[in-house]
Amino acid sequence: MSLATATPQTERRQQSARLRRRARTARGGRSILFHLFALAVLVVILYPAVWMFMSSFKPSNDIIGSVSLVPTDGGFQNYAKALEGIGGVSFWTFVVNSLILAVGSVVGILLSCSFAAYAFARVKFRGRSVFFVCMIATMLLPFHVVIIPQYIVFNNLGMINTYWPLLLGKFLATESFFVFLMIQFIRGLPRELDEAAVIDGAGHPRIFFSIILPLMKPALVTSAIFAFIWSWNDFFGPLLYLKEPSMYTMPLALRLYVDQTSTSDYGAQMAMAILALLPVLLFFFAFQRQLVGGVATQGLKG
């Protein structure tokens, strides 16, 4: 910090201060340009979603080929039609079915994945590193290689058209993404807490339930939100295992609806599509910070 010696370093520092000043004055103009560009991207990004929303209020023959976002006069009749249900099955049945699976998934994933994550992050035992590699490998494994034998077994057990095949894996921590997310979180917690508890004579169950689990709340919240949304949007699993419309989830019902209604009834299809997305959108608006944060940390540690 001495003023007398003008070493290359201080010269550099001065130069960088000058650069920073120049940047600040340039920022005003650049900021407007930035926002214009960012908003342009935003329009392109959100156009399909907004178009879909607006279309759901239009009469069907006004949708295809209409660039306009302004509803003409459809009102809520598309929604009324969508809420009528499909083939004698009430719309609300699909909602309840989806909810059962989503809530079941959340409970199963939070329980089984937090157990596994604690074992991987905090307990020392033989074979841990081998299993850890297995866990990471399953994240990269295309799940198609396991669905055929799984289907055969569930078929032999008479579990087709039940929710067992869709929920069992959630209670057995097969979704490595969540195990990994929780491991990363536990590793960030100070070890001193466990060590103090060990000195006090606490075993692993005590440490987990009274120290780690309460501290894991942010990771549990993030996991719960993702688990809910992924289960809600899941199409492939229900497509394989659910055969009767009374068991259908929203995405399956939506597909059935598109198949059954005449192809030109886009208005009602859009309304139904909006209704199927509604919980996801609500979650997004309520928890966007956790969602984006979850993705960011997951990627950073990878």
Add this chain to the structure above:
Amino acid sequence: MAGTTIARDPVRDRARRRARDRSTRAGYAFLSPWLLGFFGLTAGPMIASLYLSFTDYNLFTAPTFIGFENYQRLLTDTNFAQAAKVTALYVVFGTPVKLAAALAVAMLLHNSRRGQGFYRSAYYLPSLIGGSVSIAIVWKAMFIDDGIVAQIGQVFGGSPAADGGWVGDPGRTLPMLILLTVWQFGAPMVIFLAGLKQVPTEMYEAAEVDGAGPVRRFWNITIPLLSPVLFFNLLLETIHAFQIFNSAFIISNGSGGPAQSTLFYTLYLYFRGFRDFQMGYASAMAWVLVIVVGLISLLLFRSSKSWVHYSGDDK
């Protein structure tokens, strides 16, 4: 390690062993749900499907062993070749474009503090909903017949839509699905942004003082320092792209058409396994997919040694 000490202290030894046993027991207890899932729902079925891939099995009569016949049939199956081709094109064109878009927007957002949080969340939204049936239906409605995309295209001098629009044109369904995945650039963008935050700003300032232009700074600072994140995104998005199913299934009405232009690998596997109940053949397809994805992952990991720089490395 405890056993190799020369001066043995039996009491201490036993206590240590007991602590270790307790720890092992606790570890396996906590891991038991995962272990059940891993062996029962992942490793076991993997072995089972490997076996099934050497059999002829229709779910109703017992599987008969036929050796490599399924794999041999794959080689001459024109539908399989089509599925492999469509999927490869989707991966090769979709993934780089998506990542380039993600990186470009991330760099743009990174330079501006104000409004960053808002734009970041908004751009992320498509990643959250893009895989849903709802969005596939909307995508179809936008591209079908004389839909809005065809109309916008005509404003820019495009030819009027053929019957069915993009959805009915075998040459345009793949670009349409690639656009759908590029639209979901938000998730890799968020990861890029998190990586960019780790790059020290002094580096850019030093480079600027030394006279490096924006292009040099991008290639010599941003890319090397971002390479771990780039690698992570590339690996995940590539593996992900191989498994596209929902949007293709919905847009083609569960047919893989028109003219098999959306017959993606997983779609064809689904048809063989769960429509025709050729479980052996579908298992062989699944294993080919695992091997291909495994080889590509391996290749990426291998190549990463020459272009991914982890902080703490010398260079």
